[in-house]
Amino acid sequence: MYIISNLIKVTIPNYLASLPIPDSFGGWFRLGVRDWLALVPPTLAVGGISYVSYQTIKKAREVGQVNPSIRKDINKVVDFIDIEDITEKASLCRCWRSKNWPYCDGAHGAHNKATGDNTGPVVVRHKENK
Ligand code: FES
Known part of the structure; x- marks a missing residue:
């Protein structure tokens, strides 16, 4: 349990505090190559977590649906046949x-x-x- 506690309370906050995130909008334009490279891993991690979360939520919504593909662009599929x-x-x-x-x-x-x-x-x- 100590490992998880230390990771959440110490390691991750220290890592985030060390990232070269500027205090102002103009600061982004003053970042060097090393600063941008340091931002790549957390950006990929956030992007990956977001993508997996989106796919999971999307799949969970589809599980409860009867209609997998027919006219999904409308609210209700109604057909009339004379x-x-x-x-x-x-x-x-x-x-x-x-x-x-x-x-x-x-x-x-x-x-x-x-x-x-x-x-x-x-x-x-x-x-x-x-
Ligand atoms: S009932 Fe759907 S294809 Fe036959």
Whole structure:
């Protein structure tokens, strides 16, 4: 526990205090090559931590979503299909993986195989075609 305590209370603050961060905006223009080189590691560390955090948050948000890719630029995906346009039957996607949305293209098969899910289309058909 001492190592972690010392790292947080002594080592990191001493390292940050030693960085050549200027007190004014104009001070950035007076930094030398060695000063800029000294700023590279902490800049990479902050950038790396920020990137990993962003990716983690982004992935956590996607986990709870049903729709991975269809029209993600709008708030709600709503489709209308006129019943008169369905000649015999229509298979409508319910897995949200179809490239032919809102119609099923069979992509649910790969999704089910990869995830163990059991999704499939809803088939709309005319009563006389049952
Ligand atoms: S492709 Fe989505 S249900 Fe078939």
